[in-house]
Amino acid sequence: MPASPESMCCRAAALLSLAFFAAALPATDGYPRQPAFDVWHYRLRLELAEANNHIQGEATLAVIVRDAGDSTLHLNLKGMTVTQVTSGRRRLAFTPDPDGLLVTLPPGRKNGDTLAVVIAYHGVPQEGLVMAENKFGRRTVFADNWPDYSRYWFPGVDHPSDKASVEFHLTAPAHYTVVANGRLVAVSAAAPGMKSWHWQETAPIPTYCMVFGAADFQVSHLTTTAGVPLAIYAYREEAAVAGAALGRTAAMVEFFTRRLGPFPYEKLALVQANTRYGGMENAGAIFFAEDGFGEGRNLERTAAHEIAHQWFGDAVTPGDWHHLWLSEGFATYGVALFYEHVAGPAGYRAVLQDERAGYLQSALRHAAPILDTTITDYRRLLNPNNYAKAAWVLHMLRCLVGEECFWQGLRSFYAQFRNGTAVSADFQAVMEKVAGTDLGWFFAQWLRQPGHPELQVNWQWHPAAGKVEVQIRQTQAGAAFRLPLQIALPAGGREARHELWVDAKAVTVALPSASAPERLVIDPEEKILMRVQVSETGARRAGKP
Incomplete structure (x- = not known):
């Protein structure tokens, strides 16, 4: 059943250590941090219409107070009309600003308190929610948040440094099947022709991973030896071939679980989606571009990349956008590791050679460091440095420290920072500890020095x-x-x-x-x-x- 604001407050203490850790991270990406507050849970109620793109929403945010002297909470929200903000039975004053909402919090706060802040809003999202016909002419709705588009359809702290758990209460036309992060708590009848879906994710995840999809899906359930519920949500026209297109997904989950540590979420849904990216690693609910499915299509490498992200990117999240290589580089290298597992050294080399060729071609046009703090448009971080070159950094690190230290380092990094955030210095510290040697020179030249030898x-x-x-x-x-x-x-x-x-x-x-x-x-x-x-x-x- 839905968590009440009171029970949300009671559970907040368990996450205080993660909250303070996130606040301590150095920031270079330009996003204004709010050290006085931490949002640790979102409860999102949305009503979707059949005939138009208007949404009616209510967001309840559980906010931990770290500095009671600060009375203004800044939330990201764009293009929505806010009708009221409340906490308990008290209406709160709020002021729109160019990138969101400034909320004046009630007096009497103390450090460590958790406030339930409720924002009622409505409007037509200009980004973040794709409400359109799919390739078969059927209407679908998909969240498409990366990098910072969740602010176009719900209020929050739209930055990976502030992770939170999330639950969705979605009311949609009855013919839709709805999938989201976490586990399905309940499905119930609503108004005539409508159904309500309640999904809940208890692990903290970044806002760019907080998603749902609503479409005329056919659902196929798979089995894994890792004990992870695995399902494919495909358009019914292509459901019969979706599994073949995605490839050995159960084996991927089993491999990464055995090598890195426990799968971090309640389930894994592999979803055919009408979204902009070929694959998007949303926690426990990966979206794949709809055109990748069909007779004879092969999404296996993409699937391996996105499944590796569940460990690195989702569970261990870069605390600053400029450290995106800790997500994309790890996922790209994860593909090589999986193919080494199923195809031996030749499979591993084939992936790395492809990545090297792509990187070297791009470097002819522009040589820049992986940690490129000159980039202010986060979308430009989706570049060969953060994917291909970063994957090679991990390969070179493995060759330098040896097999045992490398795998121990990955497992330790995951265990230490799971459900939290990290930057490059954190990964370096873990690897230096397991290797017993200074690796400062290695990370300095490969992350901060442009180009390559x-x-x-x-x-x-x-x-x-x-x-x-x-x-x-x-x-x-x-x-x-x-x-x-x-x-x-x-x-x-x-x-x-x-x-x-x-x-x-x-x-x-x-x-x-x-x-x-x-x-x-x-x-x-x-x-x-x-x-x-x-x-x-x-x-x-x-x-x-």
Whole structure:
């Protein structure tokens, strides 16, 4: 049954530690934080019409008071008409501002109090809710919040640093099936031709993941050995082929659960949706673009990416938009890890090679660091740095610290920050602890330094000395990268491998080789994201290098 404002207040104390943690995060993305308040629960009541896009809404926010000296709560809300704001039986004064609503809270507050703030509103959303015909001409309604579009259809703190639990009470035309975050609590008859749906998510999630979908779905239930209820919500015209398009989703849930830790939500719904992105990782209710379904379509890589997000992005959420790589990079690398699991090293390499090719092509146009604080339009963060390059950062980290430390680090990071938020320094601290070494140089160069290494390698074999002289120049603009470089020298059916650290723009080394190498191979195991040009110079001659 719905939680009352009083029971919401009683449960608030359990989340105070997460609330204070979120407030302590450094901010670079320009969103004005409100350290005096934390919204920890949303109860959203919405009524959807059949004939138009008008919504009638009531949002009850459970707000923890951290600083009773601040009496003004700022909520994001755009394009909606607010009719009243109340707390208990008291009407609250409110003032619209360009990006939302300023609410004057009642007197008598104390630090640690939880207030139930109720906002009644209505209007036609200009963003955030897609109310339109699907590809089969049937009307559908889908929330489409990323990055900060939830403010167009409900009031709240529309930023990932302030996560909260959420419940939906949705009244919709009776022919719809409604899916949302969390578990289905109840379905009941409402006004003639209408039904009410109550979904509840008890884990704190970012507002961009708070979603519902309403359509003429056909629902197919799957089984997993991980104990996670798994279902596909597809348009009835394509329900028969939806499972084939999504691929080995049960195996993905099982793999990530075994490797990373428990699945963080009550269920997982895989939903065919009329939304803008190919896949959107909404917590426990992933939306996939409707055109990806159909006979012969293959969404398996997208499914692996979005399912990996349930752990990283949703359960562990970047506390600042500029640290989006902790979400998108982890999910992209999750695809490689899943294909390593089901297809071995070849499957892993295939994914990484695709990501490398895409990143290197983009870097020809614009070289920027992963942590690019010059970006103020959050949509521009959906770039190859935060996906492909970030995935390679994780691959390089794995190669550097080794298998055991890498997997222990991922599990520890998930366990420590599950249901909370993190920034890059938090992940670095976890990895340094499990690896027992300073990794500051690694994260500094790969997250804050633009581009990647560009190596020009010249080599020459000196038979009298039995050595190969290797000259390595880093030709990229800016500082040198520090690289644990492997060099292979195949000769006469055998291959000698040498490992060295390169940490300057120009390095010359001499490697033993009694016979003439057939060639010189830099990074034969593809452990480093870089471009390499190799040339053999001069005639093979006697003498010392």
